[in-house]
Amino acid sequence: MSVAEIRYIDKPHPMTGVTNSKLGIWCFLASEVMLFGGLFSAYILLRIGAGSAWPEGSHHLNVPLATLNTLILITSSITMVMSWASLTIKNFASFKKYMSLTIFLGIAFLVVKAFEYGAKFEHHIYPSENTFYAIYFTMTGLHVLHIIGGLIVNLYLLFPGSGMWNKNPDQFMGRIEAAGLYWHFVDLVWIFLFPTLYLL
Amino acid sequence: MGDKSHTLPFWKKYIFSTDHKMIGIQYTVTALCFMMVGLLMMLIMRWQLAYPAQPLPGIGGLFGDGNAPGGIVLPEFYNQLGAMHGTIMIFLGVVPLSVGGFGNYIMPLQIGAPDMAFPKLNMASYWVYFVGGVIMLTSFWVSGGAAQSGWTSYPPLANLASFGQTMWLFGMVFLITSSLLGSINFIVTIIHLRVEGLSFFRLPFFVWSQFVTSFLLLLAFPPLEVASILQLMDRLLQTSFFMPSGLVVTGEALTVSGGGNPLLYQHLFWFLAHPEVYVLILPAFGIITEIIANNIRKPIYGYKTMVYSLVFLGFMSFLVWAHHMYLVGMGTKMSMFFQVTTMIISIPSIILLTSLLLSLWGGSIRFNTPMLFSLAFLPMFAIGGLTGLPLGLAGSDIHLHDTYYVIAHFHYIVAPGTIFALFAGIYFWFPKVTGRTMNELLGKIHFFFSFIFMNGVFMPMFIQGLAGVSRRLWDPTQYAHAVPTQPLNEFIFISACGLGLAQIPFIINFFMSIFAGKKVDHNPWKATTLEWVAASPPPHGNFDTVPVVYRGPYEYSVPELNQDFWPQNQEGKN
């Protein structure tokens, strides 16, 4: 073994059973749990503080659009995991197809969100309106930033980054798996955001 | 991969290096510069406190009429200095030095790794920290000046502050990001890249301390990020996360929606900031444990107990945060919970301190400069820790909260505590980084005068705090109860000047030794841990042959050996 080589990049560590990038991405997701946890904590506090004055989400927010977005994200999670599964059977064309679908669905989510936000801004409803809208825009806005981040990573892996499949397929598969874990996490956040903001 | 360092262009080898050693040096140099800035800011504040409204001698004209007309420090400028001194020392100085500097350079060597698990991420972490630091510093030059609502940035005051506060918040986002990326790197590296034979309970205590610290950074920083985001929303988009209804400022009602809660910020802030103070102390404990073990020539007493205490301490640090908030009007149930957890958390700290003290018994002690700083750490940390007890109990805290007693308490831990440990680490590992030792005489002068003046600066503050003198006061003599202790401020200022001057032998020694220090071999301290196996300085990739570990980290004075230390990687007795 070369002395200057960092181990466990593409092969798992014997004790933990995972590669560096998998352990790393799970650590990152743990920190993200604390990030969105802080926001949920703030939400609960502000809502309890407002008592009965807190608006009903379903009366002020677009539930059908948000339901559509929920289904879009769930589907994109499927296509994301399918893109990884395609690589396990060495079907690169299938990987490209499913990754493109994932990116497309992510963009679709953003488009729907743009309509949602747009409708609010048209009625001059901004985050400053009240604490309900403040936390709504902040939580969904931060979630949108995470979607955009994921899209950038996925685009990189689909286009310039995909060259690694020829040079080091195991490491590339690890990258897709890590990107997938991140994408599923973003889906997870929405799974809790949706009922909290829109339905309760 | 192989050894490509000799073919790397200058900018890739020194500026955008992915080698953990170069990045460690970058963090160290940058952090030391920031700490110098923090020290100078402190001297200006202490002048103002010692001689209220007197013009600063000599340098008074440097700060402009907006900050110090006629050389007299304005209250607004004083507040900026106060807020930024804390911010710079904690986030730009001590943590980057102890984690980014020492952690980066030494930890991979101590586990036998060729580098960190994610070298490019490591490089990114440094540059994001650098950008955050630049944002923080340049905030002094914007209209209204830098952040001036305390390093804690409580709303509503911070919400209403000038643009510098917004820059502080953006700076914090960069610094938090840097910390998060770094902590992921440290955790994966320590778990995965230990060499064969290096089980967790054979790790040097320094590596354990970096490991626990990284978990604190990973899981505690995000709520502060949330607090910063929400405060940015309040400031930039006029939301009311932290603004209660009906707030009136200078006679006019604020045109915000209201309905917010300033205490939400405090909870989110302290949820990080308490673990943050353990981030400040744990690497320091790691450093001095290495140095004490090496200079007593015997194993550390209670290594395993220390490790368990360290892990327990890290865990408990998440559950004590509201002891910074006893005076907000919390009920007795909440207050009791946090008093109990705070008392519990003092136990592991005492175990760590006691183990190190007991280790000295029967040791063959070498009193070199790093050991002097490490030995001094022990009573200094003891004073700092013990004076925390009346603060951790709500009843006595009523009298002491937000007074100089608090300032004395935490500075005893960070200044003659952590910073002494960092000095010790620099003297100790200088030979590994440069292949030369620092001068012992200059080192001892640096130690002696720093020790005296540290106590000169901070001991009187306990007296002031007990007399009720509040912190963050531009001119304490405005209050009758602070007048009797005002002479102490002169004493403190003179001690602070002495402390500043005492750093000069260190600075001279540091630079002089880089070029003309005595050259030494790879293990001048005759130490057991793996970093001393590598050459001084280690080449790219660190080790000529990958080491294998056969024993624990502190096998000193083992009978039947013909030397008084048994390196971890040495296969048999000789």
Added chain:
Amino acid sequence: MGNTQADYKTHVRTYIIVFAVLAALTMITVGVSYLQLAAVPAIILAILIASVKAGLVMGFFMHLINEKQIITSILILTAIFFVALLMIPVMMSG
């Protein structure tokens, strides 16, 4: 995780079933909201359904079901501190 065609087909079947369950649970949670339940049961039900959905995503898409102990240990630790974070509003209203 095996890499043969047979394993692949099994996994794809799993994903499709999970997708169907997730979609159904989404419609159920929206449907329940129309029932206009009182606050406490509404919250409990919504969080319960969301948790089941989250469990499915974590278990099958993120492969936590066959993941190693190190990952679950980090997640359990995170969960403990997450609960501590959520205690903030509980404490402040008590």
